[in-house]
Amino acid sequence: MLDALQYEFMRNALIAGALAAIACGIIGTYVVVKKMVSVSGAISHSSFGGIGLGYFVGISPVLGALFFTIASALGMGLVIKRTRLPEDTAIGILWAMGMAIGIIFIGLTPGYAPDLFSYLFGNILAVPFSDIILMLILDAVIVAIVAALYKEFLAVSFDEEFGTVTGVPVEALYLLMLCMVALTVVVLIRVVGIILVIALLTIPAALARQFTNDLKKMMLLSIVFGVVLTFAGLWLSYELDLASGATIILLSGTVLLVKLALSRLRGRAKIKETASPEAE
């Protein structure tokens, strides 16, 4: 792998992986603890509408996705909070509508859409420098907002009703959180693709949760896990000549499952030990 580092695309891939890990470590932690996984899945899939819009208007699809995804996150949040539609119904509908918009736009765009596959499934080896700059800016925005509103996000995540009672502007903060998910999705699109984004939003955070009960530590650990898993997945895909995004996801998921299995075995062993102390 070290010899691969002489290539610019490989260096870009590692930078992109690290930037992705930062965004998904921080925001993924909220997604996991506030149980926003399905709404985040809907936001990430709806970003396809923005990719289509980008092709149609003739701007960078990632830039198209940035605006479109924020708009659809806000729309989704408002439908969830202000209508009587059950949350998961709203999520299912908006999930598909976003993708449908993308399909329509791509159909309307003359010629064929280059790289379409890489937006859907990611291609970390083909991240252009301009996208790395965009990812860097989005990471900075995410870190700044979470640093400024840490106490607010904690209150909304833990107990919305009690938050309302103590004067937390719950709805506004919830919408902002969904926008942060949207930003993270855009950061991740290039790395693992729209369809696999949800895995990077959840796996590193879920793994980190196994090791700590503290939200801040969970974010930091989750970033570390994200970096390690992305790099390891990238290396595996390079060695075995497999699709990078999918390899990263499968490796991450496997690590989490192994960790859960080990914890369970250890839990059982402990029970046995306390049940029969004289067994030795």
Added chain:
Amino acid sequence: MPGKDVVKLEDVWVQYNGVPILEAINLPIEQDDFLGIIGPNGGGKTTLLKVILGLVTPTQGKVSILGKPPEKSRSKIGYVPQHNLFDREFPISVWEAVLMGRFGKAGLFRRYSSEDKKATQNALQTVGMLDYKSRQLGKLSGGELQRVFIARALVSEPKLLLLDEPTASVDPAMQTEFYEILERLKQQMAIVLVSHDISAISIYVDKIACLNRQLHYHGSKELTPEILEATYKCPVQMIAHGFVPHRVLKEHA
């Protein structure tokens, strides 16, 4: 003596999808009241608390908390929700959860001040949970959790404390301790405690109201024959299903 009432509900109705939840509620609560509201499940107890908190807007009627609409008085209300509803897996310590009660005082974009931290320390001390401050919230027992949630409500130094089914998952030995905490607190604030557990509530509160869509409240807990007659009209299901109300009678009539 106007202005002495902490809570004033006048002819409050709440309907949900056309179904009445609360009907014509009139309820004055004074600043040193310790009021127990009893009634069957589904009788509107939680809704009544949410009306007082301004989380539910009445279909008709007037709500005034400390002379203002509820949304404006929230910072003066401490609320202890039914705690079985929270996520025990949430990564948060006892300290962080209680500190959250100071949000209204700290405000947006500001970090919690040393004053907020001092109030948190005091509130945890009041409920005897200071030694547990670094514990993860979800790992506490029902009784410990209940005390932490009371601390979270107390930390904003409220004038009114609302408790929703506070003894639901607290074992009997802990309950006594729990009521003793409230006994001490009632000097400093009005307390409203909602429960379907009549026997526990009737020993400690000073006044009892009975709620089953309609509220029967007579500003005392002495259940004289006349009051009883009025009260009996309301909790029809409760009376029909058991002898529990009679126990209240025997102990306190």
